[in-house]
Amino acid sequence: MRERHIVGASVPRKEGWDKVTGAARYVDDMVLPGMLYGATVRSNIARGKIGKICFDPSIAWNQFVLVTAKDIPGKNCISLILDDQPCLAAETVNHPEEPILLLAHADCRMLRKAVDAVSIEYEPLPPVHTMEESERQSTIIWGTDNAFKSYLIEKGDVDTVWKEAAHIVEGEYFTGAQEQLYIENNGVIAAFDPENGVTVWGSLQCPYYVHKALMALCGLPEDKIRVVQMETGGAFGGKEEYPSMIAGHAALLSIKSRRPVKIVYDRMEDMVATTKRHPSRTCHRTAVSKDGKILGGEIEFTIDGGAYATLSSVVLSRGTIHAGGPYYWPSVRIRAKAVATNTPPHGAFRGFGAPQSLFAMERHMDLIAQVVGISPVEVRRRNFLKPGQTTTTEQTIREDLDLDHLLDRALELSDYAAKKARFAEENRNGMRKKGMGIAAFLHGAGFTGSGERYLNSLVGVEAEADGGVRVLVSSAEFGQGTNTVLCQIAAEALELPYEDVAIARPDTTVVPNSGPTVASRTAMVVGTLVQSAAKGIKQTLMKTGLLGDDYTPEQFRASCGEFIRTHGALKSYARYEAPGDVYWDDEKYRGEAYAAFAWAVYVAEVSVDLTTYAVTVDDFVALQEVGKVLHPVLAEGQITGGVAQAIGFALYEKVVWQNGRMINNQMTNYIMPSSADLPPIRVFFEQLGNVHGAHGAKGIGELPMDGPAPAIVNAVEDAIGVRFRSIPLLPEDLFEALQPVPPKQQGPSSTRGTT
Amino acid sequence: MNPSPGTGAKCQLLFTVNGEARKVLAHPMERLLDVLRNDLALSGTKEGCGEGECGSCSVLLDGMLVNSCLVPVAQATGASIVTIEGMSAHALMIPLQEAFLACGGAQCGICTPGMILAAAHLLEKTPEPAPADIREGLAGNLCRCTGYQQIFEAVAMAARRKVRK
Ligand code: FES
Ligand code: FES
Numbered sequence: 001m002r003e004r005h006i007v008g009a010s011v012p013r014k015e016g017w018d019k020v021t022g023a024a025r026y027v028d029d030m031v032l033p034g035m036l037y038g039a040t041v042r043s044n045i046a047r048g049k050i051g052k053i054c055f056d057p058s059i060a061w062n063q064f065v066l067v068t069a070k071d072i073p074g075k076n077c078i079s080l081i082l083d084d085q086p087c088l089a090a091e092t093v094n095h096p097e098e099p100i101l102l103l104a105h106a107d108c109r110m111l112r113k114a115v116d117a118v119s120i121e122y123e124p125l126p127p128v129h130t131m132e133e134s135e136r137q138s139t140i141i142w143g144t145d146n147a148f149k150s151y152l153i154e155k156g157d158v159d160t161v162w163k164e165a166a167h168i169v170e171g172e173y174f175t176g177a178q179e180q181l182y183i184e185n186n187g188v189i190a191a192f193d194p195e196n197g198v199t200v201w202g203s204l205q206c207p208y209y210v211h212k213a214l215m216a217l218c219g220l221p222e223d224k225i226r227v228v229q230m231e232t233g234g235a236f237g238g239k240e241e242y243p244s245m246i247a248g249h250a251a252l253l254s255i256k257s258r259r260p261v262k263i264v265y266d267r268m269e270d271m272v273a274t275t276k277r278h279p280s281r282t283c284h285r286t287a288v289s290k291d292g293k294i295l296g297g298e299i300e301f302t303i304d305g306g307a308y309a310t311l312s313s314v315v316l317s318r319g320t321i322h323a324g325g326p327y328y329w330p331s332v333r334i335r336a337k338a339v340a341t342n343t344p345p346h347g348a349f350r351g352f353g354a355p356q357s358l359f360a361m362e363r364h365m366d367l368i369a370q371v372v373g374i375s376p377v378e379v380r381r382r383n384f385l386k387p388g389q390t391t392t393t394e395q396t397i398r399e400d401l402d403l404d405h406l407l408d409r410a411l412e413l414s415d416y417a418a419k420k421a422r423f424a425e426e427n428r429n430g431m432r433k434k435g436m437g438i439a440a441f442l443h444g445a446g447f448t449g450s451g452e453r454y455l456n457s458l459v460g461v462e463a464e465a466d467g468g469v470r471v472l473v474s475s476a477e478f479g480q481g482t483n484t485v486l487c488q489i490a491a492e493a494l495e496l497p498y499e500d501v502a503i504a505r506p507d508t509t510v511v512p513n514s515g516p517t518v519a520s521r522t523a524m525v526v527g528t529l530v531q532s533a534a535k536g537i538k539q540t541l542m543k544t545g546l547l548g549d550d551y552t553p554e555q556f557r558a559s560c561g562e563f564i565r566t567h568g569a570l571k572s573y574a575r576y577e578a579p580g581d582v583y584w585d586d587e588k589y590r591g592e593a594y595a596a597f598a599w600a601v602y603v604a605e606v607s608v609d610l611t612t613y614a615v616t617v618d619d620f621v622a623l624q625e626v627g628k629v630l631h632p633v634l635a636e637g638q639i640t641g642g643v644a645q646a647i648g649f650a651l652y653e654k655v656v657w658q659n660g661r662m663i664n665n666q667m668t669n670y671i672m673p674s675s676a677d678l679p680p681i682r683v684f685f686e687q688l689g690n691v692h693g694a695h696g697a698k699g700i701g702e703l704p705m706d707g708p709a710p711a712i713v714n715a716v717e718d719a720i721g722v723r724f725r726s727i728p729l730l731p732e733d734l735f736e737a738l739q740p741v742p743p744k745q746q747g748p749s750s751t752r753g754t755t
Numbered sequence: 756m757n758p759s760p761g762t763g764a765k766c767q768l769l770f771t772v773n774g775e776a777r778k779v780l781a782h783p784m785e786r787l788l789d790v791l792r793n794d795l796a797l798s799g800t801k802e803g804c805g806e807g808e809c810g811s812c813s814v815l816l817d818g819m820l821v822n823s824c825l826v827p828v829a830q831a832t833g834a835s836i837v838t839i840e841g842m843s844a845h846a847l848m849i850p851l852q853e854a855f856l857a858c859g860g861a862q863c864g865i866c867t868p869g870m871i872l873a874a875a876h877l878l879e880k881t882p883e884p885a886p887a888d889i890r891e892g893l894a895g896n897l898c899r900c901t902g903y904q905q906i907f908e909a910v911a912m913a914a915r916r917k918v919r920k
Contacts, residue, residue, distance in 0.1 A: 010857075010859075012856050012857075013856060013859075013861070015864070016855075016856045016861060017852070017856070018864075019861040019864030019867050020851075020852040020855045020856060020860075020861055020864075020867055020871060021799075021839070021843070021852065022798075022799025022800075022838070022839035022840055022867075022868040023799070024864050025798075026801070026865065028792075028798075028802070029792075029798035180899075181899050182863070182865075182899055183801075183803040183809060183811055183863070183865045183866050183897065183898070183899050184801070184803070184863070184865040185802075185803075231863075231864065232863060233801070233863045233864065233865025234862075234863040234865060234899050234900055235863075236899070266802075266805055267803070267804045267805055267806070478863050479862030479863030479864070479900045480862065481862075633857075633858065633859040633905070634859060636859065636905070637859040637862055637900070637901055637902075637905050640901060640902035640903075640904045640905065641862065641899075641900045641901050641902045642902075643902055644901075644902030644903070645899070645902075666804070666806060666808075667803075667804040667806065667808035667809055667897070668806060668808055672897065672899065674894055674897055675890050675893050675894050675896075675898075675903040675906075675907070676890060676891070676894045678902060678903060678904075680904070681902055681904055
């Protein structure tokens with residue numbers, strides 16, 4: 001009788017009106033009385049001992065607040081997984097642009113000159129700039145062996161498969177660093193007073209990560225640190241760990257000056273100093289039967305973590321688990337390692353290791369097809385995971401997975417067969433060659449393995465006297481639609497109109513710790529908790545006799561008012577409970593890696609212009625199975641946005657390194673796709689039915705980052721027959737590869753990839 | 756950290772902002788973007804890159820779409836400036852804002868004020884834009900969230916509604 005199904009409808013974005021009128025408040029829009037502006041003096045060498053610090057006497061230093069490591073009241077570290085990264089380098093620096101000294105002044109215009117007027121002497125130490133150098137261990141820059149973390153997955157007995165193999169296919173694949181390039185740079189304001197401690201307002205994804213880091217850094221108890229998330233202008237993982245650093249800096253300046261301090265990076269500082277996607281190298285050696293079935297294989301996956309551990313171990317974990325793709329491996333050995341180099345730490349970026357290892361897997365599938373002599377379509381079909389089979393971590397596929405069906409649909413929607421035939425014909429002539437490429441892939445939703453159990457997330461829902469309902473979570477909105485989707489779920493659970501439900505601004509004094517806003521976990525994990533907390537409100541009202549089974553929104557409001565007048569407050573909490581039957585072995589890396597996987601098949605159509613060496617994507621089909629789509633417009637926006645970023649990853653975005661420092665740290669020379677560079681991105685959702693999450697929703701945010709790069713490079717190979725194994729793939733790479741002289745580093749075996 | 760505008764003396768500058776005459780005391784080389792945001796508290800105009808690449812700082816200067824991070828405030832003397840805050844009365848605004856909401860044209864929202872100004876500017880010149888006109892008209896505004904498609908849809912929807920009215 002009531003209109004149901006708020007979930008599944010494209011309701012207006014909760015904070016949408018503020019965004020389209022310019023009223024939304026980002027951190028740089030906030031000004032506090034008496035506020036100072038902070039800036040950071042950073043290292044200009046990759047590795048060395050810090051010597052004398054000199055201050056140019058032309059600057060009136062007495063007008064500035066100065067902070068060094070000596071001023072840190074607590075522990076000099078950015079507390080995350082390992083506490084190895086200092087907040088301010090004290091004796092040694094381990095990467096270019098490492099923070100050493102902080103300055104603050106009431107006039108932000110005075111800062112640039114002052115930063116330049118600080119000169120620091122160093123006693124240089126030999127730096128390490130490549131993964132290979134790091135692995136050789138001739139210079140140790142981190143721990144005892146330069147390795148932040150390694151994993152080994154072993155399934156079956158891979159050593160016995162080589163002799164039965166009709167083909168042994170080897171390939172090596174590389175992906176480059178990628179800048180998140182949220183349009184709003186990193187920024188925070190911190191205000192300290194002895195009574196209340198430190199309050200931070202910032203552009204960030206994970207309020208409780210910052211909270212934890214500030215407790216350690218400032219040596220203050222839990223209740224003396226408050227973190228508030230402001231409207232956040234994009235994040236994509238780039239505001240997962242770095243906000244703890246910049247918040248720490250602003251807090252230290254505020255503690256010293258007793259004034260509020262704002263630090264907002266400009267674009268150049270944000271690009272040169274903050275995290276990027278981990279560069280990677282993946283080596284595949286695969287035993288394949290005569291008819292193209294994978295018998296087993298070895299995969300070595302290595303990522304460059306930069307100078308400190310930060311999140312590399314978890315990025316590596318996700319990349320490792322996704323390395324086998326959506327295929328059945330009777331046996332496999334995956335060795336993975338995150339190594340240290342003297343570059344700013346690499347960090348979280350949408351996809352979190354999976355885009356790297358899946359690029360390799362999906363390029364390698366095309367190589368296997370060629371070696372065996374079957375089509376890229378057929379090789380995938382013959383190896384797809386099926387219900388009842390197990391993944392590389394021996395997780396059994398229990399859902400109704402039908403990858404053949406997804407592949408068929410994607411081929412049909414992209415008109416694959418007809419186009420492929422036509423291009424083969426047309427490519428004989430002319431300087432514009434066309435090709436089609438496929439990628440099939442999966443993305444696990446939520447934290448890996450036992451991660452969700454450790455997070456132990458807590459979610460609240462609160463009703464007010466006027467019957468308004470507020471969702472209380474630390475999950476942050478940064479464009480992906482957290483506010484909207486969680487309100488939809490609560491409204492549906494309470495049988496209320498969407499407009500009656502609001503969401504609290506993430507503020508650690510108001511919202512409980514529902515975990516970080518990462519890993520495509522918000523809709524599935526947090527959403528489920530919101531649903532049960534909301535139901536708790538309803539049950540409370542029903543059990544106290546204030547509400548009947550069937551009620552109108554008016555009756556709900558009246559009963560809330562009555563309950564609150566009698567009992568004071570009406571809140572309900574729900575805590576994550578690990579499903580009892582989930583098995584995960586952290587040592588052996590075996591078991592149920594994720595509560596659910598999303599599945600996808602993407603098809604790219606490209607043109608390669610042999611006069612300009614430019615690759616353009618002409619059409620893009622993104623077909624995925626993500627369980628229930630909670631909000632079709634937002635879901636489509638996640639996919640188109642992710643595909644666009646992944647097209648950048650494949651074809652445009654190249655970080656140029658010099659001695660461990662990014663030297664193209666501007667939007668003018670680091671090129672992200674503009675509206676003129678993108679094809680129509682055609683998005684389709686299929687539903688196979690799934691048991692997890694609120695209303696059966698799986699994660700969606702990261703998935704679209706995984707598939708486009710391999711689909712595009714596969715299409716380039718289809719167009720011009722050159723086997724590229726690295727991204728980004730820029731016109732200069734095509735130019736070089738297409739020169740008449742054969743490239744020198746051709747692999748020794750005929751089945752190896754070439755540059 | 757904003758670039759330092761030089762240490763020259765401040766001077767008094769006059770211009771019209773969102774229909775109102777305004778007087779500011781500023782260094783002539785200061786960026787119009789900073790004067791709008793800091794001196795006039797119009798924070799709807801955003802900074803993304805500070806070098807004319809992203810269009811988040813778009814404003815209308817005597818009817819022209821400009822990147823306010825590239826305009827020294829002295830250059831705006833005597834001009835009429837319109838920011839997102841001043842667009843509320845504009846006939847295109849409601850259709851554009853509603854269409855951005857309906858189509859998913861704003862995700863994180865940081866590019867949105869600039870995008871909406873660029874879209875309004877486009878629709879003024881070209882009330883019935885073809886898809887290629889929209890693509891080109893917005894090519895100076897970068898968005899990292901949406902992949903642009905839903906923004907294009909929003910502009911097309913706003914144009915249709917406006918024309919029908
Ligand atoms: S801030 Fe002006 S164009 Fe980017
Ligand atoms: S909506 Fe985030 S940059 Fe456009």
